[in-house]
Amino acid sequence: MAIGIVGNYGNNNQGDEAILEGILIQLKEVHNIEREEIIVFSNQPEQTRKKYGVQSAKLYYKRKTAPMTLITTMVKNKPIIKKLDMLLVGGGGIFMDLYGTEAFLFGMYGWLGKLSKTPVILYGVGAGPIITRVGKVLLRSLAHLSKLVTVRDPRSKELLQSIGVKSPIHVIGDPAFQVKKPKKIERTTNGIQIGVTAVPFHHSSYWPNEDKQMYRDYIEGMAYNLDKLLTEYPDASVNFFATKHPQDMMVTKEIKELMDLGDRCHICEDSLNHQEIVQFASEQDVVIGTRLHSLILALVTNTPIIAVSYHHKVKDFMDMIACGDYTIPIDKLNEDHDFFHHSYQKMAANWRETEERFETISTMMKRMSDKGMDLVKQTFQTRPADKILVLSNMYPSKHSKTFGIFVKNQVELLQDNGLHVDVIAIDDPRKGKIYLLKKYAMFFIKSLWNMIIRGRKYKAVHAHYIFPTGVVGMLYKKLLGKTLVVTSHGGDIDQMSKKSPFVQKMTKKVLENSDHVIAVGERLKEEIHRNFDITNEKISVINMGVNRHVFRQQDKTSLRERQELATDERVLLFVGNLIRAKGLDDLVDAFEFMQKQEPNLSLHLIGEPKDQAYFNELEEKIKDNAAIIVHDAMSQKKVAEWMAVADLFVLPSHIEGFGLVALEAMACRLPVVGSDVGGLHYLLANGAGVKVNAHDPDDLAMKSLELLRDEDLQKSIIEKGLEKADLYDQDRLISSVIDLYES
Incomplete structure (x- = not known):
């Protein structure tokens, strides 16, 4: 396999040289491509050839004018590129027009690949600044000419999207993270x-x-x-x-x-x-x-x-x-x-x-850097990428950034793993008969029209929530023979299926007709098996997983200063829908008891009031307690920052399918107290958290106080919680989901 690599190499910038070394290491480890098969377009070809053992050609042939430079370079390098199996435009801040030439130079290589019918890969590039109209046009065209687009940070992805790049954009780690660690040597210096x-x-x-x-x-x-x-x-x-x-x-x-x-x-x-x-x-x-x-x-x-x-x-x-x-x-x-x-x-x-x-x-x-070459490998598999349809009655939008955010996260993971994913979803969380009728009618119409136009293209259909979403998925299964995977998130079994005999009957029918059922927790799996007579072999426990890139340890001191929290303030945190079923009345009662024992406590509630009538009751209940603060729903990044500053995460739910938010707290090194219900029974087991009785404010208060006062217990719970977060890392779990599409 003949590979070409283009970048700012041979410029005596060791950052760029580390990027090149990282790419060469990956090509060998993932594709088993020897360096002799690789040609690097470099500012100093002879230096690059000797240093890395690769073939090398000039990055550009400088002439008196910029147009002549580009023309000469195209004439000289097109025959080389035509012989390649892949042209990798790799790493560094090459997606910019700050110095005036980058957009033209690297845009030219995109067109050379197009003219030579050689696939182009944008690999771990940094984007910005892109300040000229010409730069935007050229760099946008380079992205659209590329078979795969990967960038080295989320901001670069946002910038490319802002200039009109429509292709899927994947965030990977900088290739320089592949450079080998040195052997440890005994230090001869003293002091810092x-x-x-x-x-x-x-x-x-x-x-x-x-x-x-x-x-x-x-x-x-x-x-x-x-x-x-x-x-x-x-x-x-x-x-x-x-x-x-x-x-x-x-x-x-x-x-x-x-x-x-x-x-x-x-x-x-x-x-x-x-x-x-x-x-x-x-x-x-x-x-x-x-x-x-x-x-x-x-x-x-x-x-x-x-x-x-x-x-x-x-x-x-x-x-x-x-x-x-x-x-x-x-x-x-x-x-x-x-x-x-x-x-x-x-x-x-x-x-x-x-x-x-x-x-x-x-x-x-x-690990993020490893992901980049895995994407390249998937892109060049002989068969085309599988196309998956995801159906969901929850998805984020302008109405709510958190409504079904876990579904969106999983869709992006599927895309990052090389699958083409279409989504048909309800993205409006508003309630009321008129809203419900309107949004579900539109959902069914869109789904049926899509089935007529594109239905045969899908390898599998993945429906989130058994009823009513799974009913649409069942139509794709019965009429088109598509693989059907359904995910139960808890509420569809614990509540929805019990609304009427008809809903229960349809829930059972969807479960029976699906090829595979995903339950987000062990207890949920048991309920599906017991109440709907679905065999255990057909049910997999795969929760949505925690995003360890977002939910992780951060500097507590600086974040507390940013939130203007007192140095001695002990922060209790709840994140979730502000509804009765989350046990918020129990939490407020427990907190008011705890305040008498620990006066420097504060309680922060983050979430959306899904039930306005209940929320009005809650506001009335807490209005005289200045230590209880309610925050609007916020982005996952902001939630992770609050988890970093808090001292205790509390989830006193009455029902809980899995309790992903508790897992996210664990990943942030925040000890968790939660009700012994649903998925939390398993999630908090073996010392990963403290379990309390549901509907029991006294038990919640006493065990929360005990944990706040026992530093050794906190450390133990944090360490075991981190182990659990590692086990449920979304990057690991997504492969299990993809395997089900193949079965």
């Missing part, structure tokens, strides 16, 4: 070792537009911050290194000259390659990086990082790994001379927890 990288920000020697004042503010801010850090930690040393040599050397020396404690700084003047940078980073206690890949290569070794954001890509990356609290915009550096000190101080306050946090991030990003 602080690795630092800098960039000639707005300097005429490097930047497209010079700004002397911005450059001066940057180097002064770096100097002041590093001096403060060294002052507070007398045994610390600063070790400057560069990922782009020699361009970064000048600014590094100027920062050192401005420092009062420059004698405690060492500058590595060697031109380190990416593997040597990884080794260097592994010998530091922390890396303070301006260059993005100095941060990424430090993370490869699990080294904690602090970022100076000189470009939105740095902030986007730090936000993606939930380390925004360790990030400062470059233009604010000279206004906050304590940032490095305060950031390291937070890390040092619990160094073991800091190490665990960054090790978890490193593992997660490596």
Whole structure:
């Protein structure tokens, strides 16, 4: 298999070189492609050939004018590209028009692939800034010409969508996370070792537009911050290194000259390659990086990082790994001379927890990076990707961002795993007879019309909720012979099926006619087996899984400051629909008892009031208690931040199919107290949480207080909860769902 790779290679930027090395490693491990079969289009072909053992050609042939450069490059490189099985436009910030040429250059390679009938893959690219109309057109066309589009952070995905890219866009980890970790060596240095990288920000020697004042503010801010850090930690040393040599050397020396404690700084003047940078980073206690890949290569070794954001890509990356609290915009550096000190101080306050946090991030990003080449493999399978139809009576929209969000998350996971997915869903949560009749009528009409037009194209139909959604799925099964998978989320069995004999009969019929039934919890599986006589072999327990990229450990101190919470405030948190069945009356009663024992408690309720009459009752009940705060439903990212600041998560439900939100709390290292009902009975078992009696405020209050006061018990529950979150990671569970479509 002949592969071509295009990118900013051969430019002495070790970030880009690490990306190339990562791609080469993946091509060997996943596709068993030897380096001799790969041709890299490089700024310095001979250097790239010798360094990596690949074939190499010029990235472009410079002529007097830009049009002549493009024409010459197309003429020279088209015959090469025509012989390739795949052209991979790989990694780095190439999806931008900041410097004026990128959009034309990489857009040209998209068209070369098209003209040569060679499939083009956009692989782990960073997007932005895209500021010109021409740039938007060219880069949008490049995405549309590509067989697969993958980007390295969610913000890049949003930007491509904002310029009109309609193709599916997948977020993967940066290929540089594939670079091999160095062998551990015995450290010969004493004291705290602080690795630092800098960039000639707005300097005429490097930047497209010079700004002397911005450059001066940057180097002064770096100097002041590093001096403060060294002052507070007398045994610390600063070790400057560069990922782009020699361009970064000048600014590094100027920062050192401005420092009062420059004698405690060492500058590595060697031109380190990416593997040597990884080794260097592994010998530091922390890396303070301006260059993005100095941060990424430090993370490869699990080294904690602090970022100076000189470009939105740095902030986007730090936000993606939930380390925004360790990030400062470059233009604010000279206004906050304590940032490095305060950031390291937070890390040092619990160094073991800091190490665990960054090790978890490193593992997660490596896994996301693995996902990229898996997508490439799926894209080039000989058979076309399977097409799946998802039917659901719940789906997020402008009316509600959380309405059926778990269904949307699963759809995106299916797409990320290479499946083509169509969705027909009800996205309006509003109630009332008129709304119900209107939205279900439209749902059935759309579903039947789709069956006539596209029905035969689907490999399988996946219906969420047995009745009424599963009835539509059953029509696809009976009329077109499609595989039918139905997921029961609990309410369809516990409540809906009991509304009338007709609904119960139809529920049983859907379950019997489906090829496979997914129950989101063990108890739900037992109920389906017992009440509807469905064989256990036909039922799989696969919950929707927790998104570990969103729900994970974050810095509690900085997030509490952002929420303006008092340092001694103990926060109880509930997340879910604000309805009676969630046990909110029990929770309020328990909380008011707990307040008498622990006056610094607060209770935060996050969710949508699905039943306005009940919500009015709840508001009346809590109106005189200022420590009980109700929040509107919010994005999963915001929910994860509240879980990071809370001290206890409480889910006192009267019924619960699975209790995914409790699992999300566990993933955020938040101890959970929940009712011993439904899926929570299993989820909180074996010490992963504390189980209480449903409808029992006294039991809820006493066990919650006991947990708040027992730090050893908290630690035990947190650790076992993390194990449970790992077990139910959505990235792992989705493969089980896909297997059912194949059966």
